Amino acid sequence: MWGSISNPARDIATAALPDKVVAAAAVAPDATSPQPPVDLVPHVPSNYPHFTPFVENVDQYKAMYQRSIEDPDGFWADIASEFHWHKKWDEKHTSWNFDVRNGPIHVEWFKGGLTNIAYNCLDRHVAAGRGDQPCFLWEGNEPKDSAVMTYSQVLGEVCRMANYLRSIGVGKGDAVSIYMPMVCELPIAMLACARIGAVHSVVFGGFSAEALAGRIADCKAKVLITSSGVMRGSKKIDLKAIADKAVEMAELNDEHLVSTVVVQEVKHAVTREHTHFVQGRDVWWEDALRGQPTEAEVEWVEADHPLFLLYTSGSTGKPKGVVHCTGGYMVYTFTTTKYVFNMAPGDVYWCTADCGWITGHSYLTYGPLLVGASQVVFEGVPTYPAADRCWQVVDKYKVKQFYTAPTAIRSLMRAGELYVKEHNRDSLRILGSVGEPINPEAWRWYHDVVGDGRCPIVDTWWQTETGGHMITPLPNTWQQKPGSATLPFFGVVPVIVDDKANELQGEAEGMLCIKQAWPSTLRTVYGDHDRYETNYFKPFPGYYFSGDGARRDKDGYFWITGRVDDVINVSGHRIGTAEVESALVAHPKCAEAAVVGFEHAIKGQGIYAFVTLMEGESYTEDLRRELIASVRSHIGAFAAPDAIHWAPGLPKTRSGKIMRRVLRKIASKEEDQLGDISTLADPSVVQQLVDLRGK
Numbered sequence: 218m219w220g221s222i223s224n225p226a227r228d229i230a231t232a233a234l235p236d237k238v239v240a241a242a243a244v245a246p247d248a249t250s251p252q253p254p255v256d257l258v259p260h261v262p263s264n265y266p267h268f269t270p271f272v273e274n275v276d277q278y279k280a281m282y283q284r285s286i287e288d289p290d291g292f293w294a295d296i297a298s299e300f301h302w303h304k305k306w307d308e309k310h311t312s313w314n315f316d317v318r319n320g321p322i323h324v325e326w327f328k329g330g331l332t333n334i335a336y337n338c339l340d341r342h343v344a345a346g347r348g349d350q351p352c353f354l355w356e357g358n359e360p361k362d363s364a365v366m367t368y369s370q371v372l373g374e375v376c377r378m379a380n381y382l383r384s385i386g387v388g389k390g391d392a393v394s395i396y397m398p399m400v401c402e403l404p405i406a407m408l409a410c411a412r413i414g415a416v417h418s419v420v421f422g423g424f425s426a427e428a429l430a431g432r433i434a435d436c437k438a439k440v441l442i443t444s445s446g447v448m449r450g451s452k453k454i455d456l457k458a459i460a461d462k463a464v465e466m467a468e469l470n471d472e473h474l475v476s477t478v479v480v481q482e483v484k485h486a487v488t489r490e491h492t493h494f495v496q497g498r499d500v501w502w503e504d505a506l507r508g509q510p511t512e513a514e515v516e517w518v519e520a521d522h523p524l525f526l527l528y529t530s531g532s533t534g535k536p537k538g539v540v541h542c543t544g545g546y547m548v549y550t551f552t553t554t555k556y557v558f559n560m561a562p563g564d565v566y567w568c569t570a571d572c573g574w575i576t577g578h579s580y581l582t583y584g585p586l587l588v589g590a591s592q593v594v595f596e597g598v599p600t601y602p603a604a605d606r607c608w609q610v611v612d613k614y615k616v617k618q619f620y621t622a623p624t625a626i627r628s629l630m631r632a633g634e635l636y637v638k639e640h641n642r643d644s645l646r647i648l649g650s651v652g653e654p655i656n657p658e659a660w661r662w663y664h665d666v667v668g669d670g671r672c673p674i675v676d677t678w679w680q681t682e683t684g685g686h687m688i689t690p691l692p693n694t695w696q697q698k699p700g701s702a703t704l705p706f707f708g709v710v711p712v713i714v715d716d717k718a719n720e721l722q723g724e725a726e727g728m729l730c731i732k733q734a735w736p737s738t739l740r741t742v743y744g745d746h747d748r749y750e751t752n753y754f755k756p757f758p759g760y761y762f763s764g765d766g767a768r769r770d771k772d773g774y775f776w777i778t779g780r781v782d783d784v785i786n787v788s789g790h791r792i793g794t795a796e797v798e799s800a801l802v803a804h805p806k807c808a809e810a811a812v813v814g815f816e817h818a819i820k821g822q823g824i825y826a827f828v829t830l831m832e833g834e835s836y837t838e839d840l841r842r843e844l845i846a847s848v849r850s851h852i853g854a855f856a857a858p859d860a861i862h863w864a865p866g867l868p869k870t871r872s873g874k875i876m877r878r879v880l881r882k883i884a885s886k887e888e889d890q891l892g893d894i895s896t897l898a899d900p901s902v903v904q905q906l907v908d909l910r911g912k
């Protein structure tokens with residue numbers, strides 16, 4: 218299901234690090250306890266005089282930060298008090314072990330407390346008189362399609378869906394898979410699961426049937442909620458047909474799976490008449506909800522009850538189901554949304570991410586609703602029908618905070634400034650960036666052209682695993698540096714370590730780890746706690762290892778240097794090289810494949826695949842296309858390689874390990890900087906590969 222390559226040598230703890238670790242180890246280790254990086258930050262006066270930040274200056278931040286790490290119980294309890302708890306947490310509510318040498322890794326927040334995140338996202342605001350405020354401002358793929366749903370309306374729909382799910386036997390702890398485009402029904406389905414204590418597993422609508430099948434089978438979903446189809450730009454995608462295939466594939470491997478498929482009709486893409494429907498298993502969303510009351514009992518769950526799982530790629534072949542739990546995730550996504558976006562109830566906010574990724578979970582479905590914002594839910598793409606779509610939407614809804622990925626910024630930058638200037642954008646106050654390092658050129662364009670120099674940029678570093686922002690500027694609280702995510706958020710203790718897990722002090726470069734638990738720490742990998750410990754806690758004992766490299770400058774600012782494992786970040790999408798390799802070798806003519814990332818002007822990183830064919834096969838354009846198609850069908854179109862490089866042999870050490878460092882250099886045409894290749898079993902393969910470039 219997940220692909221067949223399983224190469225233990227890829228484990229982060231062993232093989233994947235050395236190339237970059239070596240460079241990092243050159244900085245002398247210092248074992249003394251780290252000083253909070255804020256001590257190094259000079260206080261720089263405000264650059265945006267009209268803008269009043271919630272955290273006024275570095276001194277206020279420093280005081281709050283110190284308390285957050287020294288007294289996490291008290292700091293986070295104060296914030297948690299803003300929410301409704303059916304039962305309050307215990308006085309000492311946190312506990313964690315981050316050190317594998319001291320026993321199993323475990324993390325607890327708000328121990329003893331009972332709450333419900335959907336209640337806090339919706340009922341709480343309706344009870345406070347904000348029921349008529351817009352909750353979702355839906356903007357379709359076509360500019361003519363839009364709709365508004367108030368907080369009361371969303372609550373009503375969530376309750377109806379919750380009642381329906383209950384009526385078919387879904388309850389606390391059951392997994393529900395969701396595979397939908399960006400329509401309001403997607404966050405509504407997520408919130409309905411949360412209301413009844415079911416665990417949602419959203420799968421991005423761009424994943425293939427096989428990828429969806431693997432995710433359905435892994436969590437043993439009882440229900441799949443999907444849509445008839447989706448328009449992505451001018452392209453129509455028949456989502457239900459993919460979902461059908463996925464259910465079939467999943468069931469071949471497991472017997473107790475999906476009993477019901479709920480299908481939401483996206484009329485402008487694929488109508489009912491054109492949707493394949495399995496009688497007895499499928500039900501239309503509308504029919505499912507018909508007659509269901511708009512009120513539904515709340516399932517009060519323990520703070521550490523799982524809220525969702527979200528699959529993400531790592532160094533090994535099989536994606537991991539990252540588990541986040543209710544209480545800590547709720548308090549942390551609320552706090553980051555509030556402070557990082559300086560967001561108040563009623564603000565109009567727009568995050569362009571899809572709910573299929575963590576950004577859409579934390580900063581679309583949950584964080585902004587916890588704050589009480591009105592937010593744009595955008596079905597389309599930033600360049601359709603033209604490259605001014607974002608700014609047209611910003612003006613239409615008077616968006617105050619806008620959050621997107623560097624890849625989108627770069628592609629809009631390439632389209633030219635005129636598209637931006639056609640629109641007024643004077644409602645904008647904050648511009649956010651997420652998903653990959655933002656290059657200073659894109660940062661400046663975002664700041665100077667999109668924001669007219671009026672809006673602070675928040676370059677937020679975080680991950681699926683962290684649940685919320687970890688290193689990020691607070692807008693207008695301290696000086697920005699283009700390309701730096703700057704300083705840690707409250708409760709986050711980032712450290713830079715060398716390859717021997719020594720913490721490096723002051724200016725340093727190495728592996729980015731986190732030293733103590735924060736409220737939205739991932740709690741486990743679904744069904745595989747060993748893998749959780751092995752991936753995240755064993756590489757550097759005593760710490761959570763992020764998989765990223767980072768540099769800390771003299772002011773204590775963090776600069777993320779990118780992944781140090783075999784994960785590629787393509788347009789902000791995280792793709793494991795092993796997954797792509799596995800999809801390539803699934804083709805009968807492919808004997809071996811090695812995938813590396815290379816610098817790509819728009820996507821940040823592109824996918825470069827070296828492919829060795831079976832004996833007797835020849836290099837043809839048709840085969841190249843078939844190989845790319847294989848990746849599309851095993852993973853999804855977004856993981857299709859940008860380049861296939863024919864490889865009669867791969868550069869391997871005498872023990873058979875592929876030297877990816879050499880492949881990366883060849884992919885980026887830097888073979889003059891290969892360094893020492895004397896340890897290769899057959900150094901002549903390097904020249905063969907260079908000769909085959911572009912063939």
Ligand code: PRX
Nearest residue numbers: 651652653654676677678679680681777791
């Ligand atoms: O390499 C880092 C990069 O994205 C990875 C996490 O990917 P994912 O779990 O899919 O979550 C993406 C959305 C949070 C990280 O390990 N990354 C994310 N944000 C940044 C970043 N790299 C540099 N700067 C960022 N702001």
